[in-house]
Amino acid sequence: MEKLKFEFVMKSGEDPKTNTICITSITDADQRTFGIPESLQPIRFHEEIIRTKSFQKVKTTLKRRHDKRQVWITLSPELKRAYVDEDGNFEINGYLLEETQQQAPATESLSALTSVLESFVEMRRDIPRSQNLKNLSERFVLEKFTKKTSNGIQWMTAFETECARLGIEEDISKIETLKLFLEDSCLDWYSSMLMKHTVISDWLIWKKSFCDTYVDKGWSPVRYAMLFKYRQGSLLDYALRKEKLLLEVNKTIDKPTLIDLIATGLPNFIADKIDRGSLKNVEDLFNNIRGLEHLVNKRAFDKKTNLENNIKDKNTRERPCRICEKENKGSRYHPESVCWFKNKENNQFKREQIRSVNNSELEIELNEIDSKN
Structure with a gap:
């Protein structure tokens, strides 16, 4: 019996988040391949194929996007009428299919690259929303809002500007991102807003409440x-x-x-x-x-020097006078240079020196008088 080889590929549907099985080409026993245009590839245009047991196996096998299988299917009278006209031309719903040539290496490379890019985009869609927002928030050129921030309205304007720059346009995304830039008691305000309005609400409500709460009307x-x-x-x-x-x-x-x-x-x-x-x-x-x-550094140095001198003088005044201690006069705190007992010793020494000099002169005069007599 005559057979045809159908190529089944799992592709994205009309909604990018959904998948659908498509038939991309048909190959006959002579290894001639006929491409099917994208508009006719979805499986809904191939009712006779859906009724076959082979398709049920394909449906069970293809689970992930870009998975594909080439399956030989025996042509029943219904299948032959659906894909081959009376002259032996391949068709689908009256649309004649064109025989495709073998792809050049460059085209195959381009197709492979396209497939890789589609897989990457699909992986990006699968990343949780919270992780995406956290990564985007790290690119914000904005300080976190705290209770010490003086102008809440100005900060909110800067926040919205950064959201627009990084492509955060949905209300729910702005509300989720706002939490990442709040600290201190501002997080309590955020929790209260969640209980009152939930995260699935209008951004303008959150913005108005934020500005009314943190507007600073004082001086x-x-x-x-x-x-x-x-x-x-x-x-x-x-x-x-x-x-x-x-x-x-x-x-x-x-x-x-x-x-x-x-x-x-x-x-x-x-x-x-x-x-x-x-x-x-x-x-x-x-x-x-x-x-x-x-100039500031010089003045600071001068102040430091004066302070050190004052401390030195203070330490000197607070140290007991050693002269007083030597004279057994107790602990007295004053500079040794002005100590009264030191001056007393100096005066006594001078008087003794003068007295000894005067005695020597008197003795000499007496000796001279005796020698004359």
Whole structure:
């Protein structure tokens, strides 16, 4: 009996998430192969094949996408009428099939590459949503939101900008990603929102609740940013810190105002050495500040030296006077250079020296008088 070889391949259906069995080609006993166009490949167009026992075996065998089998099927009168016309031409529902030529190596390589890419895309679809969002969140250029963040509305705008940049557009994806950027008590707010609205809700509801909760209507952050001044350490570290505080309060602040506010927080002897008219950008101010770091370091060194001297003098005053101890006068705390007993010894020594000198002169005069007599 006459037989035909049908090639069955598991491909994606109309919905990319579903699979369907397709017949891609038919080969006769003379090894002639006839390709079937993609529009007629799905198995639903091959009712006579579905009724065969061979197809049931194929259906059991093909489980994963891109699996394929070539199966010989004996032509029944119904199959022959479905695929071969009265002149021996191969057809499907009146569509004549064209005999295909043997694929060139380059085409085979391209087909293999296409198959690999399709497999990769399928694997990416199988990755859990949470893992995808976690990987994307690592690419966010955004600091986490905490209770110390001063401007919640500004932070939310930056969050939505990063979501748009990385292709996170679905509401549920934004809500899930938001949790990865919350810390401290903000996680309690997130848990409350989950209980009230669930994760399958409108993003605008979450956004409005977030902005209403964390909008800062007080003056405390503004006051802290404006009055923040240099205390110690690096001048550049102070300048960068104040710039961040000011931008957190108002991202649209103009450059001259930003420069003035940073400069007014510097020590006067530092700020007076900077030419205000030459500052066009904040970076110009930073460059000038870096060149004046040595002045702060010198002043810190002088203060350290004075402190060490004061400590040395203090230690000297707190040490018992050894002269007083030698005289058995008890423990008295004063510099030895001003000790009264030391001065007393010096005065006594001088008096004894003077007395001995006077006695020697008197003795000489008496001897001279005796010699004359």
